[in-house]
Amino acid sequence: MLKQADGASLPAVLASKGWLEDTEFSGESVRVERLTIDGNRDHNTGTVGLLLRSWNTRVYDVDIYGTPSDGIRISNPSRNGTTLRNTMVNSVISDVYIEGAAEAGIRVVDPGNSVTDWTLQRSWIGFSGTSAIQTDNAAGWTMSGLHLYATPKNAIDAHRCFGTSIQDNYIEDFGAESTAGQTYYGIRCDLQGEAATTITGNRVHKFLPPPNALAELRKARQSGAAPPERKIAATGPLPDGVDFVYLALDAVNYGAGHAAITGNTVVGHGTKRETGILLAKGEGESMSIASSGNLLDGVGTRRKVGAGVRLTRGY
Template sequence: MPKPRPRQTAGAIALTLAASGSAVVIQPLASAPAIAARVSATCVNTAADARTIQAAIDASKEGDEVVFKGPCLINRTITLRGRRTYRGDAKAGTVIKQADGANLPAMLASESWVTDQAYSSDPVRIERLTLDGNRDHNTGTVGLMLRSWDSRIYDVDILGTPSDGIRVSNPSKNGTRLRNTMVNSVISDVYIERAGGSGLKVVDPGNAVTDWTFQRSWIGFSGESGVDAENSAGWTFSDLHLYATPKNAIDAHRCFGTSIHNNYIEDFGTKATARQTYYGIRCDLQGEAGTTISNNLIHKFGPRPAVTQPANTRQYGKAPAPQQDPSFVYLALDSVNYGTGHATVTGNSILGHGTRRETGLLFRRGRGNGLSIASTGNLVDNVGIPRSIGSGVRVTGGY
């Protein structure tokens, strides 16, 4: 299905009717300007800090700025109410850490996710703070759980979360799905390191989480992928630096008007296992809209990863399975989900180890009707299979 239209909102205008002879004149009512307040939550680095933070948020009003003064220690999920700004004094000064053994589902989370509403939360802005997931002493925790539309996340460090660093989620805490869309948000200038799951994960079994931008950020030493997006329709992934990634650097599904550009991928598939395929950049496409993948740098700098032999030991008289090395694909458009896919692949630089288990560019139409690609100006060096094109794929241009 195509991506939905962005959620529309209309500002309410109060009007009065005034008699002027036989005519009726419509006049806007003057309204008092909103006065935003600054609400402080001052932590003392004890388990009581979570109550302090939540009390400050609950006492705030729409338009207010809630300031966290750290260091803070939390043992409960902080619920972020909409139409507010949340900020720290500085990333080094405001560190919100998960307490040992808290095992929270999320450290900070949109209100609609916590309360299991069927509609996305109103916008939030989060900036200038650090989230420490305390991964060594907790399990299953997402650093920042977003279920708010038209939001802004800026200048935030997310370190050592047991699960994903940031998760943008259609389902709520109990699995309730959105009945509306969740669009038009920006995540920028964040640093995500040592997430137990993916750096950024988009969970969208429907078609609600579209038209976001993730830009100018760093993701390193994740437990799984750098970016793992179930729905990439209308998304822009740009100017990201992704390194030391065990699985896929950017794994983008249901691309529809998607832009992936100017990203620097130092490595991917660093913890490869036998018979698996790992991707630098991967898109599967929706029909009816174009996608652009341009000016990305995709490398494998590290040594060839060690292979984990599947555990198929001599049981019931069977010999161990033969070794099958993993495969590495630097840039793939490997499936069209419906209709004909359209994409432009230009100006990408790919540098590999020169083995036959590496493919530079891979184009497949999957179950779709066809795939049309303009592929020009790409550098593919030291890769065993520079380009692989499947049936039903039309490629114009050289490399």
């Protein structure tokens, strides 16, 4: 176990060498396995649990708890803000357990186009402070077999999708903070032109996390006990002035965007403020979508399709 001391407020509990050296090239491969990281968020500020700036990296069987910032951050900029001239690709994060991060569970910071072609799989992310997964660049990524729960904002917020695959994930809830005037998303992507993205077999819900769940989780961790059972209420009133979109492709960034949306299941609360699937091209040239076999129950609007979107059932 690596535990941050009271009042240390480090940039990260564990950071790869590539982030520290401030070069214009990504760091060498690193491998992190069978490790527990405790960010001690009650007595620190701003600390990331695991900070990566390396390519061909493997992260397996890691437990990250209570970080004052993101649980895992994958960063194109280095410590002093130097950005990469090359890529940071071909990496795997698998079988990780991230709970109680003050910001995102997993965050990708990429102002360029370097953090592409990663695999994130078979992991659990809960009780995050913002979104479970927030990526500036999801090009070439595969996100699969994830269980995301107790999420204040968006469960998966993936930008610049290009040949991206989001599949077989269980989203237990999203938008728990429910700030008036905001829209929250279960899965949200904006598309790059040319390559196609697939969103298949995901289960997206808007359950209600129990009150004081995070406080109970912290208490269990401090005492060394097992985490408390998550008792989820499937019904209940939704707050006024808040919109929820279960699955959205809401922009094309350039050219023509392409995606297939198949076999997803959505179960909502039956209000007019809930949309099952939202398709909009934004400022892009056009959007071509094949969509079939999706179950959209309990939502006021099952599907909303904007101008310039070509929607088919495929072939």
